[in-house]
Amino acid sequence: MEIQLDCLPCFLRQVLDAARMNTKDKELQKEILMKxxxxxxxxxxxxxAPEVGRFMHQLVKKYTxxxxxxxxxxKRCIETAEKIYPDMKYFLYKQKDRLYWTLKISAVGNIMDAAIYGDKSVKENFIEEFDKEFKICExxxxxxSLKNGKLLLIIGDNAGETVFDRVLVEELLHLEIxxxxxxxxxxxxxxxKEAYASKLHHGAKIISTGCDAPGIILDECSEEFKKIYNKADIIISKGQGNYETLSDEGRKIFFLLKAKCPVIARDIGVKVNDYVLIQK
Structure with a gap:
């Protein structure tokens, strides 16, 4: 997915937020922003966009x-998600279409970072999100694919969301994950580190992609990851960064996300804040 002009001010906002999070030195914040x-x-x-994002956030690391x-x-996102994990499992237990609601739980986990800073309780935030249906749900x-396949590759996104993905993993234990x-x-x-802290290793083998961008740049990924990527019967890709880097690969990947960005929403053909499960 190509970088759009709308991405440019977003890059600057993100790097400024990161700088402010890690230093109170306004001159240093300014220097990071100018770079x-x-x-x-x-x-x-x-x-x-994730290629640019990586260099932006490397500036924060370098100067701070x-x-x-x-x-x-x-750490806080994972701890908070763990507190409502039993509620997620109980909610799922009551549902007839367990796969649908497992996917919805996993997708809703993408708001974890925003939810812990909201005015409502985290539990209230998630209950509200569960009421929103998928705009596209393939x-x-x-x-x-799950019926015929044996090997499932899940490409993770945010920490905290990983605990929600654990619910997805636990529902698909008949597969090699x-x-x-x-x-x-x-x-x-x-x-x-965060994948293990989220206890994902209880149901899945955890690997590194070999890439340190907030997305998947295949040319930079490890041979181990690329071998699994090419071999997997099913790929579920979480979040926007992975969508930006993989949506044009033609690999028939299932993208599971909340379209929080107008550029990505426009590319998929939905509105901002819509939930999507789409194969590309």
Whole structure:
């Protein structure tokens, strides 16, 4: 998915938010932002938004000397998600179409970072989100793939969301499941550390993609990941960053996400905040 002009101010907002999160030094914040504008000035040399995002957030690491700027946020998201995990399982227990609601639980996990800072309780936030139906839901295609397939690759997204993905993994234990995460800390995305903290290893083999961008740049991924990516019978890709980097690959990937960004919503053909399960 190509970078759009609407992405540029978003890059700057994200890097400024990250800088403010990790330093109170306004001069340092300004320096980071000015360096970020230089990257924006050369945006044509990048293919996708996550490639730009990686360099933006490397600036924060470099100037603040903090290698995992979102460490505390990720920890808090996982701890909060664990508190409502029993509620998710009980909710699922009462549903007739368990696959549909398992997918919805997994998709709703994508709001974890925003939910813990909202005015409502986290539980209230999620109950409200569960009431929203998928705008696009190609679940019949997925059912067929799950029936005929043996190897499932799930490409993870944010920390905290990983606990919601555990519900998905636990529902599909008849399959061999590989759960792939970022190779190094980037934004609030999950690495192997957060995947284990979310107990995903109880039902899936956890691997690194070998790529430290907030998406999947296949040319940079490890041979292990690329082998599994090519071999997997089913691929479920979580979140927007993975969509931006994989939606044009023609691999028939199932993208499971909430369209929080107008650029991505427009590309899929939905509205902002719509939930989507779509195969591309």
């Amino acid at each position: 970020a504008t230089e990257i924006i000035g050369n945006v044509d040399q990048y293919t996708t 000397k903090i290698q995992d700027p979102y460490q505390e946020l990720k 679940i019949d295609k997925l059912r067929k 590989i759960y792939a995460v970022r190779s190094n800390p980037i934004i609030n995305d999950a690495t192997i």
